[in-house]
Amino acid sequence: xxATPIFNASRHLKALRWLRANxxxxxxxxxxxxxxFYFVLKFLPSFIDWAFIxxxxxxxxxxxxxxxxxxxxxxxxxxxxxxxxxxxxxxYDQHWRPALAIAVLIALYGTSALRWMWRPRLAIVWxxxxxxxxxxxxxGVFGLSYVDxxxxxxxxxxxxxxxxxxxFAFPLSILxxxxxxxxxxxxxxxxxxxxxxxxxxxxxxxxxxxSVMLPLFLPGGxxxxxxxxxxxxxxxxxxxxxxxxxxxxxxxxxxxxxxxxQALGLTYWREHCLVILPQALRIAIPPMxxxxxxxxxxxSLVVIIGLFDLLTTIKVSLNEPAWxxxxxxxxxxxxxxxxxxxxxMSRYSQSLERGLARGSVPSMLSDN
Amino acid sequence: xxxxxxxxxAWYIVSNTAHNLEARGIASGFQFLSREAGFExxxxxxxxxxxxxxxxxxxxxxxxxxxxxxxxxxxxxxxLGALIGIARLARNWLLAKLAAVYVELIRNVPLLVQLFFWxxxxxxxxxxxxxxLNPLPGVFLSNRGVVFPIPRVDPLHLSPSVWLAIALxxxxxxxxxxxxxxxxxxxxxxxxxxxxxxxxxxxxxxxTPVQMSYPELVGFNFTGGGALSPEFAALxxxxxxxxxxxxxxxxxxxxxxxxxxxFEAAHSLGLSRWQAMRLVILPQALRAMLPPLTSQYxxxxxxxxxxxxxxxxxxxxxxxxxxxxTGQAIEGIAIIMLAYLTVSLTLSALMxxxxxxxxxxxxxx
Numbered sequence: 042x043x044a045t046p047i048f049n050a051s052r053h054l055k056a057l058r059w060l061r062a063n064x065x066x067x068x069x070x071x072x073x074x075x076x077x078f079y080f081v082l083k084f085l086p087s088f089i090d091w092a093f094i095x096x097x098x099x100x101x102x103x104x105x106x107x108x109x110x111x112x113x114x115x116x117x118x119x120x121x122x123x124x125x126x127x128x129x130x131x132x133y134d135q136h137w138r139p140a141l142a143i144a145v146l147i148a149l150y151g152t153s154a155l156r157w158m159w160r161p162r163l164a165i166v167w168x169x170x171x172x173x174x175x176x177x178x179x180x181g182v183f184g185l186s187y188v189d190x191x192x193x194x195x196x197x198x199x200x201x202x203x204x205x206x207x208x209f210a211f212p213l214s215i216l217x218x219x220x221x222x223x224x225x226x227x228x229x230x231x232x233x234x235x236x237x238x239x240x241x242x243x244x245x246x247x248x249x250x251x252s253v254m255l256p257l258f259l260p261g262g263x264x265x266x267x268x269x270x271x272x273x274x275x276x277x278x279x280x281x282x283x284x285x286x287x288x289x290x291x292x293x294x295x296x297x298x299x300x301x302x303q304a305l306g307l308t309y310w311r312e313h314c315l316v317i318l319p320q321a322l323r324i325a326i327p328p329m330x331x332x333x334x335x336x337x338x339x340x341s342l343v344v345i346i347g348l349f350d351l352l353t354t355i356k357v358s359l360n361e362p363a364w365x366x367x368x369x370x371x372x373x374x375x376x377x378x379x380x381x382x383x384x385x386m387s388r389y390s391q392s393l394e395r396g397l398a399r400g401s402v403p404s405m406l407s408d409n
Numbered sequence: 410x411x412x413x414x415x416x417x418x419a420w421y422i423v424s425n426t427a428h429n430l431e432a433r434g435i436a437s438g439f440q441f442l443s444r445e446a447g448f449e450x451x452x453x454x455x456x457x458x459x460x461x462x463x464x465x466x467x468x469x470x471x472x473x474x475x476x477x478x479x480x481x482x483x484x485x486x487x488x489l490g491a492l493i494g495i496a497r498l499a500r501n502w503l504l505a506k507l508a509a510v511y512v513e514l515i516r517n518v519p520l521l522v523q524l525f526f527w528x529x530x531x532x533x534x535x536x537x538x539x540x541x542l543n544p545l546p547g548v549f550l551s552n553r554g555v556v557f558p559i560p561r562v563d564p565l566h567l568s569p570s571v572w573l574a575i576a577l578x579x580x581x582x583x584x585x586x587x588x589x590x591x592x593x594x595x596x597x598x599x600x601x602x603x604x605x606x607x608x609x610x611x612x613x614x615x616x617t618p619v620q621m622s623y624p625e626l627v628g629f630n631f632t633g634g635g636a637l638s639p640e641f642a643a644l645x646x647x648x649x650x651x652x653x654x655x656x657x658x659x660x661x662x663x664x665x666x667x668x669x670x671x672f673e674a675a676h677s678l679g680l681s682r683w684q685a686m687r688l689v690i691l692p693q694a695l696r697a698m699l700p701p702l703t704s705q706y707x708x709x710x711x712x713x714x715x716x717x718x719x720x721x722x723x724x725x726x727x728x729x730x731x732x733x734x735t736g737q738a739i740e741g742i743a744i745i746m747l748a749y750l751t752v753s754l755t756l757s758a759l760m761x762x763x764x765x766x767x768x769x770x771x772x773x774x
Binding site: 063066073077078227231238241242243244245246249250253254257258334338339341342344345352356366367368371372373375376379380383384 | 415
């Protein structure tokens with residue numbers, strides 16, 4: 042009987058002490074706290090009121106939303122259009138296929154995040170996964186009907202653009218990074234010029250270039266479709282950024298590694314494949330994840346050249362006369378969808394950084 | 410061998426291109442720049458433009474528009490980023506958490522989505538000019554953008570004495586800069602401060618050449634004052650908030666990179682927290698911050714090209730219009746790339762120069 046109140050009192054005391062130390066430690070601090078409280082109390086309730094309490098969640102058409110406009114959010118728009126937003130113009134009765142493909146891709150991301158999976162067999166898992174996705178999306182095998190890639194759209198297109206972009210840019214970026222550190226002036230100059238040129242211009246201009254200029258570069262009979270052209274532009278773009286990340290990893294290695302490899306009599310390629318790159322890439326993983334996040338966000342730019350990614354499907358849904366004027370809700374939803382993917386990735390990259398900083402790489406280096 | 414391969418590849422591409430261009434009847438070269446553009450541009454800054462102007466002038470307008478949004482963006486984003494970065498390290502738990510939430514929310518959503526969002530907020534949720542929001546006297550927010558009072562120079566009142574005053578002021582400025590070099594800081598500074606009222610008095614006697622121009626509601630829209638179009642406002646807001654979050658992280662990392670001993674030393678010297686930050690920590694943190702800041706500034710410039718998505722007539726958007734009109738794709742893209750490369754290289758040269766100025770003198774640590 043007597044123990045409980047004392048325990049409670051000490052808990053209260055602790056809470057009070059915490060409040061004092063963190064919120065009211067000095068006069069300016071107290072003022073700041075009170076100001077923030079004031080603003081939060083002023084704006085948060087009206088936001089909650091708009092986003093949840095007076096929001097329209099479900100409606101057969103835009104009528105109730107129009108009445109509530111300004112007072113409550115119209116989530117019914119999302120509820121009505123979510124199939125189109127998620128899957129674009131993919132045949133309606135086949136939507137389970139892109140849904141399954143999305144699940145496979147997310148499973149692949151998850152597996153790659155596990156550190157004990159960082160072995161050569163991961164490549165095999167990825168090849169198998171991507172093969173399965175290709176079969177699902179295109180069809181034409183196992184009794185699935187064929188779907189042209191012009192009809193792919195929505196979330197799966199965003200995910201595929203970023204995944205394939207990174208997958209193909211990665212080997213290219215290693216070559217570029219090696220080229221930039223090469224002793225041969227011509228190779229070095231070519232790599233430097235490429236990297237700096239690409240990094241100096243906005244992605245949009247590259248996308249325009251791909252959609253306007255690439256057809257001009259190719260001989261008459263050959264034409265490649267819009268999706269592939271955009272994908273090539275994005276690969277060329279992200280490779281330049283990845284190359285700098287890889288180069289950073291290589292520069293972080295102590296020169297002793299290079300000297301030791303030379304002393305062992307390893308050739309250039311053997312030295313890099315067996316000694317330098319495995320360590321450099323390990324160091325470069327956190328910044329690579331950051332590049333991937335940036336690239337994932339950048340795929341939204343294909344809306345400008347009219348590919349049906351997640352953002353485009355949302356924009357197109359807004360163009361429907363029944364639903365025009367609900368842009369705020371639509372883009373909040375888009376922001377939420379992108380956040381769902383980017384935030385875990387950025388947390389993951391931060392935890393990796395902490396893990397690596399705690400010692401695995403330095404100790405790995407000093408052990409040798 | 411590589412040279413041969415690259416040369417062969419280049420020749421192949423060039424020959425294909427020449428063939429394709431011929432087949433489509435497009436003449437290459439930059440002669441088209443002097444032709445009449447024939448399209449309107451909704452926003453022009455600094456130079457005049459109408460549909461009868463040349464393509465060259467249209468591109469200049471686009472370039473200046475890009476420059477305008479990037480320049481404003483860089484200044485405001487730096488200020489915002491510095492504030493948020495310091496707030497993340499504040500001792501006030503609430504403030505630090507709020508700043509962290511802001512950074513995480515902004516950094517994990519594509520800029521393009523944010524631009525669309527702000528544009529939608531401005532065009533859908535702000536009232537019509539007739540009942541515009543009026544948060545500050547003279548400032549009006551409506552779905553036609555933002556209008557605010559600006560000082561306008563009245564050329565009639567620019568009498569010789571004012572020119573004299575301006576010349577005097579700039580001369581004094583130069584003199585003080587020279588004096589500063591020579592270490593005569595304080596005396597000159599005081600002298601300048603004393604002179605300031607004299608200058609003001611001179612201005613007063615000469616009649617005020619600068620008058621505030623206030624926006625007024627005439628009919629369905631505002632006239633007078635300065636105005637930001639919804640496109641420009643959305644673009645600037647989006648760019649500033651987005652880049653501000655990244656700059657905040659750079660500022661935070663820079664401050665954390667300063668040794669703990671420096672805080673303690675400043676504290677034991679009796680400096681207050683704010684003084685220590687301003688006089689000891691930030692100057693040192695600046696060194697670590699400059700290289701990543703440079704790349705953020707370049708990012709603002711490049712990201713301003715997303716303007717094309719919300720209809721702000723920046724360089725990329727105008728060049729794209731021109732490409733669609735004339736079919737001069739290669740020349741158009743070349744102009745875009747050249748412009749951005751020029752800006753990027755100039756900006757990084759400037760920042761490198763500044764970096765060298767603030768870098769540690771002497772050997773490397």
